[in-house]
Amino acid sequence: MITIKLFGITREIVGQPILELAEPIDTVGQLKDFMMITYPKIKALNSLLIAVNSEYAQDEQLLTSTDEIALIPPVSGG
Amino acid sequence: MITIKLFGITREIVGQPILELAEPIDTVGQLKDFMMITYPKIKALNSLLIAVNSEYAQDEQLLTSTDEIALIPPVSGG
């Protein structure tokens, strides 16, 4: 089980601020694929990054149930 | 007779804030030459410009007794 924090447009697409996934998702890349397949509107975004424990993560990075995982849609601060 | 306003280092070199000159000085270039010959310390400056009626003036510009004339040593505002 992994827990995903959602913000901005991805929070709105998914319809909730936290998502718990029981699916067999081992890596950042697999999570991206899963989210894009499950929520096609996420695929339409300019970009999708994943943060693990508050750091941008590469596709190969492994995910565990204790990680703080967040979806990062295109940022627009400032 | 022309009247010259002096500021900064040129005011200090000449020793007064206003200089009245009865010499036959017709142009900006002649005034520069006169000041550098009369006050060799002015010749040692990085530059010397002349303002006529609050505008930088070229060497050929004619001077009259009603002009507001100022010596502009190297500026250093800001």
Next chain:
Amino acid sequence: MELVLVTNKPLDTQAIIKSVESPDGGAVNVFIGTVRNATKGKAVLKLEFEAYEPMATKELTKIVKRAKSKWPILKVVVHHRTGVMQIGEVPVVIAVATAHRGAGFEACQFIIDTLKETVPIWKKEFFKDGEVWVAAHP
């Protein structure tokens, strides 16, 4: 004064500027972002900023560190506000103190440019006829 802050309270520009003053500084460059009444010719009613706050703070801290490694910065403060803001309100203030002015301009611009690229903060524009998450779509 926190050097880096993501907060839902109004930013205190004056206090931020005051806090970077130092006797060995000759120049302070300040960038103040303000909510504009239009975007691409379309009237904006208000903005809302949302942040992944702990990560945003972390990323801002990294940007400040990178800026300090690139320019001789004496003091730097970066504050970003979240929540709903009306036209004219201030979502971001950056103040950079340097001995000489060139470095201050460059560092301040680097910080705001990089902030807009990497810091997990999202802006939603509200129009009369709808709302848009900025930069989300091509």
Next chain:
Amino acid sequence: MELVLVTNKPLDTQAIIKSVESPDGGAVNVFIGTVRNATKGKAVLKLEFEAYEPMATKELTKIVKRAKSKWPILKVVVHHRTGVMQIGEVPVVIAVATAHRGAGFEACQFIIDTLKETVPIWKKEFFKDGEVWVAAHP
């Protein structure tokens, strides 16, 4: 608020920034010059600025006009103080409001760079062992 001012009174940074705010502005860039405690490694005790005031105002007005012709500036204010200033005091404040930030950084830097080249204001540095008119000699 005068858009261009040469004055012997302390500058009000906050009021200057406030005065350039506008609903169609998205960015304010501010340059604040401060009196530094050293120059080329030598301790500075204080500074004194002298201006040929009417011409300085005229030249500043020209610089602002040139900046407005080069960048889409919404509002701009430039104030320069004269007289004796202690370490940390502020001889110059420039605030530029633009719709987008790039133009603001460029215009603000253009104004301070050009000010230092053309505006008839002179700075004297006071050291423990003497005083120097800045930039006067090679």
